[in-house]
Amino acid sequence: MLPAANRLRNGKDFARTTRNGARVTSPSLVLYVLTRTGNSTGPQVGLIVNKSVGGSVVRHRVARQLRHLIAPQLHKFDQETQIVIRTLRMKDSYTAELEDLIERVQKKLLVVS
């Protein structure tokens, strides 16, 4: 699970990350990453799980699994990073997909910088 400091909670931060951040997509996930945000609290992660994914129980389950999967990957990111994961549809396991996305987004960020 994510420690409290590594959670994205403000509506504004969500809007800024999804609008200005680097974006990579896979069949069931979308990853937004925004670097050099100015606050060095450590990488922050937020989740968007749409109602189209499933009922309340399913959405909570998906959110928990994703939070758990992203936690060991956080050290790969800069301190001033904000990440938003958007879920498009239901899947049994997101492990491989998420690792692939992180690899791709890091390459993208390297090119930009």
Next chain:
RNA sequence: AGAGUCGCCUGGAUCACCGCGUUAUGUUUACAUACCGAGGAAAGUCCGGACUCCGCAGAGCAAAGUGGUGGGUAACGCCCACCCGGGGAAACCCGCGGGAACAGUGCCACAGAAAAUAGACCGCUCAUUAGCAAUAAUGGGUAAGGGUGAAACGGUGGUGUAAGAGACCACCAGCAUUUAUGGCGACAUAGAUGGCUAGGCAAACCCCACUUGGAGCAAGACCAGAUUGAUAGCGCUUGAGAACUGCUCGUUCGAGCUAUCGGGUAGGUUGCUUGAUUCUGCGAGCAAUUGCAGAACUAGAUGGAUGGUGAUCCAAUCGAAAGAUGGACAGGAUCCGGCUUAUAGGGCGACUCUUCUU
């Protein structure tokens, strides 16, 4: 043993490691330790309350809701018991169950002759005319028979008649009035009298009785911060506008209000969980429920905690086995009481009928 009816409970378990949220303690501002951490429906948001705020809520009209009787409850549209009607062999189940002459209006598809102050399609029958006759035509009488329909204006038997008919009689059903008995009551049972007979729909308008102030935890309180413009209209005690309130009256507040354009905020703390609470025992009551005593504390998040991995057991499915697959419906958001809907599997109890044995 079989078939069935009703009610209730349960809703995978244990361990290890790594994580998350509240609270407490310790160092101290980030960690450590300890405790606790979703449901029977947390759901739908359909009723009823608690709680909070509003200029403490007046009268009339309108509107909405409820509708057998008695009881329970903080309250209810809920629950219990009983009554009535319907279904079943029974346990038991179902019912939005006031009023249909004593107010009035309306509707009753299709079929059928006719759907409500009746009605003559077929049939039955009488008279007259025509005809040798069968029969036909015309004018009457007739609701016993036929067929239609969810429903056809009492039923059975007789007297009677040209044929028939509550026209008359007996019994039965049902209606109205009334008496007695039982019951708190809805009502039931028994009798008397009357006239021979009265369709359904009030989930159609309507009538009767009772109930209802409005908004809701994004309620409300505190802290911090931002915008604090432009144009037009109305008004400043000769009253704009606002609240009760949907309308009228009435009461109260009252110096700003309304429309368009432009701009800004929605951050934190609190409300926030000890309550019509839960469990146990002894009483009251057929029951719903309730009185007294003792014990217990059982989520409180706010981009929103309860998760991940592994092992064993349990249930299920597949399979000869080894083994493999893999866990119903579903996630708190101020809190309670109900209702409704979803729900794999497992368990317990009470009762009814049939068969067998004693």
